[in-house]
Amino acid sequence: MYQLAPNIELLFTEAGDYHDRVRAAAAAGFDAVEMWGPTGSDAPSQPKDLPALKAALEETGTQLTAQLSEPRTQFMIPPWDHSEFFRKLDEGVAIAQDLGCPRIVVGSGTGFGGWKRQVQLDKLIEIFQKAVAQIDGSGITLVLEPVNVRVDHPGSLLDRTAEGVYVAKGVDSAFFGVLYDIYHSAVEGEDMAAELANAEGLIKYVQLADAPGRGEPGSGSLDWAERLGILRASGYDGPIGLEYYPTVESVASVAFIREVAASA
Secondary structure (H helix, E strand, O other): OOOOEEEEEOOOOOOHHHHHEOOOEEEOOOOOOOOOOOOOOOOOOOOOOHHHHHHHHHHHHHEEEEEEEOOOOOOOOOOOOHHHHHHHHHHHHHHHHHHHOOOEOOOOEEOOOOHHHHHHHHHHHHHHHHHHHHOOOOOEEEEEOOOOOOOOOEOOOOOOHHHHHHHHHHOOOOEEEEEHHHHHHOOOOOHHHHHHHHOOOOEEEEOOOOOOOOOOOOOOOHHHHHHHHHHOOOOOOOEEEOOOOOOOOOOHHHHHHHHHHHHH
């Protein structure tokens, strides 16, 4: 059985503020949640009442599985000033430690037309090697997320799982890996089994949504028993973030994927 972590930016919004969403998720039987940026410095993230959020997590015994790095940095766009990313990384790590969150999700930003793609991927390796060294000893793992450029993130540099794996191999740290998002991968037309086999154990977190539409599993055309079977066969046994835009009320939206995950 996979541990499912509803994204409290998108799910259980009926409950109110973020700490109330944690309680609603726990009341619905979940022992984990994920979220976007903790301080809301990037849209569409919103500022969180962190003490209240921590209290809700502790009160319910809920694990926060992942949060986003802030700000969304355009690593490849001139003038190549990454100082704010590194400054805020320390703040994000401190928040993650306080909330008991083991992962921070990082992105690639927009690609730069003035450099070859390989040069930009190698630059990402340098940047994230520095980031890992900066937070050494924190216990926090950075997970790099490739995202689709066909629908949701046009212009993003990193849109292929294999290139995320290339960067992770280059960074070469036990505290750096790839976030494999089943939705983004499907939109890009990737072969899930082949991508996971190529990742060679570097997948450190997984998220999902159905495709097309980015709604809850069952709202699109993906075969979820097959997808979770492929995931299990790859050796991944960590949590799965439910990062989708529900088309029905939250509790109803999770019913199908919970049933499938229970036997995966």
